[in-house]
Amino acid sequence: MDNKGYYKKAGICFIVMVAAIVLLSLFSKDRSFSDTENRALQQFPGFSISQYMEGRFEKRMESYADDQFPGRDLFVKIKSAADVTAGGLEANGVYKGRDGYLIEDVTKPDRKSLSRTEKALADFKARHSNVDMYFLLAPTAGNIMSDKLPRSVRVADQDAYMDQFFKSVQAGGINTIDVRSELRKAADKGTQVYYRTDHHWTTTGAYLAYQKAAPTMGLTPRKYRKAVVSKDFRGTLASKSGFSNGKNDAISLYLPDYDGYKQSVIFYDDTQTRTTKFYRFGNLKKKDQYTVFGGSNHPKYTIKTPVESKERLLIVKDSYANCFIPFLTQDYFEIVVVDPRYYFENIDDLMDSEGITKVLFLYNSDTFFGDDSLALALEQVE
Amino acid sequence: MLFSSTIFIFYFLPITLVIYYAIPERYLRARNGVLLAASLIFYSWGEPVYVFLMIYSAFLNYFSALQVRREQHDGGTGKKNLLFAVVMNLFILGFFKYYGFLMDTINDITGANIKYTALALPIGISFYTFQAMSYVIDVYRGTVGPQKNFFRFALYLSLFPQLIAGPIVRYRDVAEELEDRTHSLEDFGAGSMRFVFGLGKKIILANNLGALYSSITALPDGQVSVLTYWIGILAYTFQIYFDFSGYSDMAIGLGRMMGFHFMENFNYPYISKSITEFWRRWHMSLSSWFREYVYIPLGGNRVTVPRHILNLLIVWSLTGLWHGANWNFIMWGTYFGVLLILEKYVYGKKIEKLPAWGQHLYTMVIVIISWVFFSITDIGQALEYLKTMFFMGGHPVANIKTLYFLRTSLVLLGASALCSTPVVLEKFKKLADRYPRWSIAVMAGVFVLSVAYLVFGSYNPFLYFRF
Numbered sequence: 001m002d003n004k005g006y007y008k009k010a011g012i013c014f015i016v017m018v019a020a021i022v023l024l025s026l027f028s029k030d031r032s033f034s035d036t037e038n039r040a041l042q043q044f045p046g047f048s049i050s051q052y053m054e055g056r057f058e059k060r061m062e063s064y065a066d067d068q069f070p071g072r073d074l075f076v077k078i079k080s081a082a083d084v085t086a087g088g089l090e091a092n093g094v095y096k097g098r099d100g101y102l103i104e105d106v107t108k109p110d111r112k113s114l115s116r117t118e119k120a121l122a123d124f125k126a127r128h129s130n131v132d133m134y135f136l137l138a139p140t141a142g143n144i145m146s147d148k149l150p151r152s153v154r155v156a157d158q159d160a161y162m163d164q165f166f167k168s169v170q171a172g173g174i175n176t177i178d179v180r181s182e183l184r185k186a187a188d189k190g191t192q193v194y195y196r197t198d199h200h201w202t203t204t205g206a207y208l209a210y211q212k213a214a215p216t217m218g219l220t221p222r223k224y225r226k227a228v229v230s231k232d233f234r235g236t237l238a239s240k241s242g243f244s245n246g247k248n249d250a251i252s253l254y255l256p257d258y259d260g261y262k263q264s265v266i267f268y269d270d271t272q273t274r275t276t277k278f279y280r281f282g283n284l285k286k287k288d289q290y291t292v293f294g295g296s297n298h299p300k301y302t303i304k305t306p307v308e309s310k311e312r313l314l315i316v317k318d319s320y321a322n323c324f325i326p327f328l329t330q331d332y333f334e335i336v337v338v339d340p341r342y343y344f345e346n347i348d349d350l351m352d353s354e355g356i357t358k359v360l361f362l363y364n365s366d367t368f369f370g371d372d373s374l375a376l377a378l379e380q381v382e
Numbered sequence: 383m384l385f386s387s388t389i390f391i392f393y394f395l396p397i398t399l400v401i402y403y404a405i406p407e408r409y410l411r412a413r414n415g416v417l418l419a420a421s422l423i424f425y426s427w428g429e430p431v432y433v434f435l436m437i438y439s440a441f442l443n444y445f446s447a448l449q450v451r452r453e454q455h456d457g458g459t460g461k462k463n464l465l466f467a468v469v470m471n472l473f474i475l476g477f478f479k480y481y482g483f484l485m486d487t488i489n490d491i492t493g494a495n496i497k498y499t500a501l502a503l504p505i506g507i508s509f510y511t512f513q514a515m516s517y518v519i520d521v522y523r524g525t526v527g528p529q530k531n532f533f534r535f536a537l538y539l540s541l542f543p544q545l546i547a548g549p550i551v552r553y554r555d556v557a558e559e560l561e562d563r564t565h566s567l568e569d570f571g572a573g574s575m576r577f578v579f580g581l582g583k584k585i586i587l588a589n590n591l592g593a594l595y596s597s598i599t600a601l602p603d604g605q606v607s608v609l610t611y612w613i614g615i616l617a618y619t620f621q622i623y624f625d626f627s628g629y630s631d632m633a634i635g636l637g638r639m640m641g642f643h644f645m646e647n648f649n650y651p652y653i654s655k656s657i658t659e660f661w662r663r664w665h666m667s668l669s670s671w672f673r674e675y676v677y678i679p680l681g682g683n684r685v686t687v688p689r690h691i692l693n694l695l696i697v698w699s700l701t702g703l704w705h706g707a708n709w710n711f712i713m714w715g716t717y718f719g720v721l722l723i724l725e726k727y728v729y730g731k732k733i734e735k736l737p738a739w740g741q742h743l744y745t746m747v748i749v750i751i752s753w754v755f756f757s758i759t760d761i762g763q764a765l766e767y768l769k770t771m772f773f774m775g776g777h778p779v780a781n782i783k784t785l786y787f788l789r790t791s792l793v794l795l796g797a798s799a800l801c802s803t804p805v806v807l808e809k810f811k812k813l814a815d816r817y818p819r820w821s822i823a824v825m826a827g828v829f830v831l832s833v834a835y836l837v838f839g840s841y842n843p844f845l846y847f848r849f
């Protein structure tokens with residue numbers, strides 16, 4: 001350390017490291033969107049004195065420096081590797097479980113906003129007393145796959161929250177669809193009902209749920225067969241945590257295994273597009289392959305199928321429904337799908353204008369307990 | 383702006399250094415100009431208004447010192463001018479830092495319920511006000527001549543490496559370097575190495591320890607256990623040390639990269655064998671400031687025993703108050719004052735007779751308990767935390783959460799304990815002597831890992847912003 005030139009070398013090393021990153025960011029093109037993080041990235045902010053004095057320019061500039069950092073994904077991997085080496089089991093709320101499972105912590109409901117949602121649901125049902133309503137609240141991997149969690153991790157008791165919620169909804173006159181035991185049984189037998197790297201259920205999980213839901217909704221469950229369409233899916237949990245686990249996920253579709261299947265026509269309101277295809281195979285080449293199920297989140301779309309049934313179904317849902325909806329098309333003349341996180345129009349008006357005869361709410365517990373958009377959508381504006 | 387941010391390391395610092403070094407060394411004034419401009423941008427970043435307060439403080443102290451010297455030159459004492467400057471400095475500090483606290487206290491005592499709006503604390507005000515006061519007092523005492531050039535004085539006060547979190551550099555320690563300093567690649571390299579290790583302390587250790595501590599304090603009552611709370615406060619103990627000393631390392635390193643030599647601020651405080659020793663090793667620039675400008679003027683220890691005890695209590699409650707505008711900080715300071723008095727007058731000799739491990743244990747337990755009061759501003763909650771630590775909270779000794787925290791944080795805590803002793807640096811020096819390249823690779827590794835955590839983390843709060 002005391003020998004001559006030692007610190008010179010250290011200084012040069014420092015300069016080279018900093019300069020390398022500065023040059024890389026100077027000569028690489030700014031990105032506008034991060035696939036891994038699934039969000040828009042900050043662009044170079046415009047400068048004005050007033051923006052500077054308010055501190056807004058500085059904030060944007062800092063986000064810009066972070067967002068456009070060269071080799072962001074690589075650095076995230078380095079960080080995760082270091083964490084795991086040091087015994088880390090969790091990153092950004094995601095646990096590194098056994099058998100390559102990444103499992104998100106269970107969301108605890110906020111008592112107040114949950115009661116508000118429960119009341120909004122009961123009031124909504126009361127306003128449309130002649131319409132049958134169903135609530136399918138799906139459990140998440142943190143509950144069903146809890147045996148895959150690291151031994152020292154205990155997540156909150158999702159079952160207790162769900163039980164309580166089901167009770168309250170039933171009291172309001174809405175039928176509940178509880179798929180927990182079906183999913184648990186399948187999982188115990190080794191069937192993969194949740195993705196290892198993504199927070200969604202697999203299509204198998206959705207199919208099991210459909211088998212359970214159909215009788216409750218007065219339908220005869222139909223038979224579908226499984227077809228694997230991708231074997232290299234790395235989902236949101238992998239991105240969120242930065243954990244690199246050994247196993248990629250497979251995505252499968254469930255195709256009708258019976259005669260007389262009728263093609264549906266889907267109309268997306270936000271993009272004003274009409275299509276007959278549920279699945280977007282192009283998205284399998286993208287980062288978020290789950291978007292093979294109808295693309296990213298749409299505020300509202302309509303599915304029309306020339307079947308004999310005259311029922312018109314409204315589905316109020318989150319992304320768990322995306323791989324579930326195709327199972328229902330053959331039993332409803334029209335299905336209107338609404339995601340209240342993005343749909344801000346009056347749902348009562350929609351009920352009337354579309355002549356809705358049945359309503360299905362389909363959510364996963366984590367989204368549902370952590371979000372009050374459903375209450376907002378159902379409450380009547382005074 | 384924070385040192386531990388991408389904007390600082392990859393935008394602000396390189397741009398500043400390139401312009402700074404593009405100017406030939408013989409034009410030191412121009413280099414100083416660059417540094418002053420950079421410091422003002424650094425300070426104004428994110429909250430530009432208070433830069434005017436700092437400039438005002440610079441004017442105030444610059445002219446006060448000149449006036450003091452003029453009075454003395456004309457045969458006066460300059461005492462009144464000194465007093466004016468000190469009162470003004472304390473007024474500024476008092477208004478911006480303690481106004482809310484004062485109003486709360488008045489409202490509590492009198493029940494007057496006077497409404498007020500608390501001000502945002504100007505960053506670094508506790509540090510630069512103390513620096514400014516040391517300057518005027520030193521000029522009054524004749525230890526140093528007044529700075530005639532305003533910009534040079536403004537540079538001293540606003541110098542960005544030490545602006546936000548110290549060390550509290552006395553003017554007389556850098557007076558010469560402001561006017562004449564040498565630059566070399568050797569110095570630059572030593573400085574950058576110091577900077578990188580400080581960055582590592584802050585980002586790799588302190589931030590992760592901070593996350594551990596806050597996840598433990600956020601536990602619902604049913605999941606708390608005795609051992610978990612010990613892990614929590616141990617994490618905080620290390621966090622505050624690495625956070626603060628890491629920041630000092632970065633400041634010293636950055637200064638060195640531009641030819642400045644700041645005083646050391648920490649000297650392995652957690653290896654101390656007594657509280658007296660601890661305070662000779664912890665935040666040295668602050669304790670020496672209080673010794674020089676408060677304790678000794680009060681008479682120091684060359685007074686009667688009761689008076690000495692009073693002096694110690696005054697100094698330590700003020701030290702506490704400096705750390706934050708709240709009762710818990712005053713309590714924290716007084717707690718140390720009392721312990722120092724006890725060591726001095728009651729059991730100091732007995733402690734010295736203990737075996738070394740006993741002395742360490744004694745010191746660390748007292749220090750760790752002090753951090754409970756430091757970290758939890760509500761005194762009632764702090765007492766609850768302490769009760770649990772000492773088996774009086776009705777919580778189990780350990781539970782599954784304890785196991786989780788041990789499983790996930792043992793390496794971090796172990797590494798932190800090691801890095802709190804001189805062993806790691808000694809080993810590093812040996813490595814540097816024998817395999818210089820490998821040791822530089824270690825530095826590069828620390829840098830890359832720090833950047834990785836920086837890029838990943840939104841979790842980057844800086845503890846010493848409050849002061």
